[in-house]
Amino acid sequence: MSVRTRRLGAATLTLTALAGFTVSLLAAQPAAAADPLRTLAAAKGKFIGTAVATNQLANETAYRTIAGQEFNQVTAENAMKWDATEPNDNQYNFTGADQVVAFAQANNQIVHGHTLVWHQQTPGWVQGLSASAMKTAMLDHIATVVGHYANNPAVQSWDVVNEVFDENGGFRTSFWYNTLGSGFIADAFRAARAADPDAKLCINDYNVEGINAKSTAMYNLVSSLKSQGVPIDCVGFQSHLATQYGFPGQVTENVARFAALGVQVRFTELDVRIVLPADAGEINTQNQYYTNIINACLASTACPGVTIWGFTDKYSWVPDTFPSEGQALIYDANYNPKADYTAIATALGAGTGGGDTTAPSTPTNLAASGTTSSGTTLSWTASTDNTAVTGYDILRAPGASGGTFAVVGTSTSTSYTDSGLSASSVYRYQVRARDAAGNLSAVSTTVSVTTLYGGGGTGGCTAVATTQTQWPGGYVIQPVTVTNTGSAQISSWTVTFTLPAGQTITGSWNAVLTVSGQTVTAKNANYNGTLGPNASTSFGFQVARSTSDTTLASGYACAAP
Numbered sequence: 001m002s003v004r005t006r007r008l009g010a011a012t013l014t015l016t017a018l019a020g021f022t023v024s025l026l027a028a029q030p031a032a033a034a035d036p037l038r039t040l041a042a043a044k045g046k047f048i049g050t051a052v053a054t055n056q057l058a059n060e061t062a063y064r065t066i067a068g069q070e071f072n073q074v075t076a077e078n079a080m081k082w083d084a085t086e087p088n089d090n091q092y093n094f095t096g097a098d099q100v101v102a103f104a105q106a107n108n109q110i111v112h113g114h115t116l117v118w119h120q121q122t123p124g125w126v127q128g129l130s131a132s133a134m135k136t137a138m139l140d141h142i143a144t145v146v147g148h149y150a151n152n153p154a155v156q157s158w159d160v161v162n163e164v165f166d167e168n169g170g171f172r173t174s175f176w177y178n179t180l181g182s183g184f185i186a187d188a189f190r191a192a193r194a195a196d197p198d199a200k201l202c203i204n205d206y207n208v209e210g211i212n213a214k215s216t217a218m219y220n221l222v223s224s225l226k227s228q229g230v231p232i233d234c235v236g237f238q239s240h241l242a243t244q245y246g247f248p249g250q251v252t253e254n255v256a257r258f259a260a261l262g263v264q265v266r267f268t269e270l271d272v273r274i275v276l277p278a279d280a281g282e283i284n285t286q287n288q289y290y291t292n293i294i295n296a297c298l299a300s301t302a303c304p305g306v307t308i309w310g311f312t313d314k315y316s317w318v319p320d321t322f323p324s325e326g327q328a329l330i331y332d333a334n335y336n337p338k339a340d341y342t343a344i345a346t347a348l349g350a351g352t353g354g355g356d357t358t359a360p361s362t363p364t365n366l367a368a369s370g371t372t373s374s375g376t377t378l379s380w381t382a383s384t385d386n387t388a389v390t391g392y393d394i395l396r397a398p399g400a401s402g403g404t405f406a407v408v409g410t411s412t413s414t415s416y417t418d419s420g421l422s423a424s425s426v427y428r429y430q431v432r433a434r435d436a437a438g439n440l441s442a443v444s445t446t447v448s449v450t451t452l453y454g455g456g457g458t459g460g461c462t463a464v465a466t467t468q469t470q471w472p473g474g475y476v477i478q479p480v481t482v483t484n485t486g487s488a489q490i491s492s493w494t495v496t497f498t499l500p501a502g503q504t505i506t507g508s509w510n511a512v513l514t515v516s517g518q519t520v521t522a523k524n525a526n527y528n529g530t531l532g533p534n535a536s537t538s539f540g541f542q543v544a545r546s547t548s549d550t551t552l553a554s555g556y557a558c559a560a561p
């Protein structure tokens with residue numbers, strides 16, 4: 001207790017010292033571009049953050065000034081990791097962590113705590129413990145570190161566990177997992193909630209930005225933790241991107257599925273590295289990736305903000321970790337803002353002067369086509385805008401009524417193909433337009449889509465003919481019952497049969513008959529071709545024959561594609 005009080009006292013002193021210092025630095029700064037990123041982000045209800053390093057905060061004016069001016073959220077790049085906060089068992093050291101928090105408070109920033117339980121930057125003494133001692137150490141660590149900031153309003157969230165998955169979505173076989181099993185995850189979250197009931201508690205990982213095996217494993221874990229009542233509030237997508245690997249697929253859809261679980265989605269460690277030397281095309285790609293992530297956050301109310309993993313190429317983990325790669329951040333090594341900075345500012349609405357409050361017109365003529373058992377293609381008529389329409393949000397609700405419309409994707413054209421739908425299911429869609437300032441149109445009218453039967457398997461059918469009546473000179477075959485005996489829906493059928501020589505078809509109904517020699521081909525009418533498994537329909541026909549002929553059509557066979 002007394003230790004903790006002294007530590008807090010030290011933190012307060014640091015805060016005061018830094019606060020006074022920072023004000024004078026700000027005054028000495030040349031006039032910045034119109035709106036710093038933090039102002040633009042705040043206008044959108046989001047934070048824009050940076051990871052900060054204690055050495056640079058303490059020693060470099062330019063670093064400190066930009067970190068304070070441009071961002072309204074900070075994450076300690078290393079100062080809150082276990083090796084920094086508890087280098088020896090039960091010997092806590094909050095010097096660096098408190099420095100970051102004091103800086104944040106002096107600059108009216110919020111702090112994301114990173115990270116409590118990770119397999120890296122954790123001292124050897126933890127890694128060698130027995131299961132019961134390791135669990136005790138973990139619970140103590142969480143209680144003490146989270147507890148240290150529980151009453152500090154700046155510290156609002158924590159990465160409780162970091163990188164618990166391997167590349168394919170299995171649990172990483174770290175010393176945590178190997179010693180404690182996957183139960184350490186739920187235990188860690190419960191301990192963090194007990195230590196600070198108000199903090200948002202996150203799970204954080206890399207390569208989970210798009211939809212893939214690893215993000216699906218993350219999704220399943222969060223879903224399972226939620227259903228067990230484990231206190232988890234947010235998922236962190238680290239977002240260490242690289243131009244040579246392409247932008248992750250289906251980020252918007254991925255954000256939406258986590259949001260539907262009731263957790264926040266944060267982009268926690270954004271950087272976009274380039275294999276050096278960087279050419280213009282790569283830089284352009286990099287600008288686009290930064291823009292895409294900002295847009296993905298802007299598009300979801302579940303995303304409170306984006307944190308960039310540092311801001312200047314002078315100090316980035318990238319060259320140390322990925323040899324021959326770099327230039328991943330938004331300021332160059334001389335603290336000049338790069339095109340990435342402008343891309344982010346633009347995505348956050350800069351240049352619209354805050355003055356563009358005119359929403360695009362509502363998209364019209366929304367229609368669906370090409371519906372399969374798992375997808376559909378939407379198209380609509382373009383919206384107009386006083387500046388320009390920059391894209392469309394596609395919203396979907398499950399079922400024919402009720403449910404909630406949620407954004408499932410975005411499009412920069414006037415069409416969108418949705419996939420991953422369930423077979424034989426009803427979905428409703430709406431579309432809205434957005435402009436560069438983030439103004440949204442009203443939603444379009446709703447289009448309803450029913451996906452096809454998707455049982456797979458093969459089609460197959462039988463035809464069973466009944467003679468309704470016969471007389472000297474003719475007969476009526478009615479019904480010919482056509483049954484889908486396959487396991488998939490069929491959309492057409494063809495019945496063939498043999499007509500004895502000298503007989504002629506004089507009429508038919510509910511099928512289209514053609515005669516070639518003695519072979520009659522009966523194809524479904526345009527209204528009775530679709531049959532689900534086990535479903536039946538029928539047709540009939542009439543035949544003329546000589547009065548001495550008593551034979552009937554025979555050899556009925558049915559085929560379905």
Ligand code: XIL
Nearest residue numbers: 077078114115162204238269316317
């Ligand atoms: C990195 C820091 O940037 C480096 O300074 C340090 O040497 C290693 O860790 N995922 C994370 C971050 O969750 O904590 C890592 O930060 C980058 C990858």
